[in-house]
Amino acid sequence: MKRGLSEDDGKPHHLGHRQRLKDRFREGGADALPDYELLELILFNAIPRQDVKALAKALIARFGSFTEAVSASPERLKEVGASEPVITQLKIVHAAGLRLIKGEIRQRPLLSSWSAVLDYCRAAMAFAEREQFRILFLDKKNGLIADEVQGEGTVDHTPVYPREVIKRALELAASAIILVHNHPSGDPTPSSADIDMTRRLIEAGDKLSIKVHDHIIIGRNGHASFRSLKLI
Template sequence: MAPAKRGAVAEKAEKNKGTEAEQPKHSGHRKRLRERYAGAGPDAFADYELLELILFSSFPRQDTKPLAKTLIKQFGNFAGVVSAGIPALMTAGLSLNAAVTLTSVRDAALRLARQEVLNRPVIASWQKLLDYVNAAMMHEKTEHFRLLFLDKKNALIADEVQQQGTVDSAPVYPREVVKRALELSATALILVHNHPSGDPTPSRADIEMTRAIADAARAVNIVVHDHLIVARASTASFKSLGLL
């Protein structure tokens, strides 16, 4: 009986040895990365390290470090990668599964940021509002015109993209802006749009459009508090610039 038992143990040991040999060489790196994240959090991670951590689930048997570094190089930084969009990520060589995983990171972050400001007075949480609109719009490739609707306590009650345009314009109609504000029983507005060019300086068309909306809103006792222009490096405020 004893020799048979030793044979069974030896057989099991050989099987375990074979299983260990089949483990990907990068499995230890993944374990260490997860442990470091659990202990130190994302602030201790470089952009590519956080990205490769997210890519683990899409590439269970592949070293994701080279891929993460390639994506960072192509799109500029972590935010650029997760904001690139599914078509651009797939063009860069990712599968649909991996592209959806990365895009969902940005969408989840935006939803969290939106919930941080929704139904709260915007004056008391102005920096959070700026953080949200910057995250939502700074990486857009075309102009988007966004409306933030406020109630009588200046709490944000709705956030809507009204128009999407080209790389340098998005058509906006004051009557439609006021109509939507009345539908939501809003008493104040903050206008937001982005400049994909990277320069947040208001154009003459921006100034004229803002004044037209403010005049139309004033006629029905709705106040336009500000117009923010979002660019990648900075954000311009019409109120701070004395344009509103």
């Protein structure tokens, strides 16, 4: 028997493994598979004729979980040996997940689907390597008008200009906004700069009847809500 071929049909062993993995997924769903095997299913499309188990395990070892692997930047994925087709496939999965969650929060008022809002913000920003400042613009019924990243900064700072934020809210005819940014350090505790910036945005919004519902800080280890912390 040639190395890498199964005893029964002479085909490369990884082909039988692929079929068995697909069968297990169809029968038991994603919960029937550990993270690295779910990654294997995704990698099958990017690498059609090779065993992908080693790469899948390397991605989990490097990033810690399925979620963090598909959320990782292309630059970091390349460090693990991911090719362009692999990176594209992982980014498609990440984008599809965001689209699904975003679809949920578009269907009803955001303030009545808060857990979905947090899930979306975490999926979009928790594992980013630089700070991003995102704004959710809401209409009079607290429905989502737009979701925009207003800026991206360094690992611990993103410049935010209240005048530009309020100007954009007026352009979109928004009645309220939810501020969101991430802390790449993982700790979502608000800094004094975060608190000061939020207060300036609230003051600017009050002058034009644009309400700041909340400011959410997203980290790998959880989130912080200014409203829950009574900072708003």
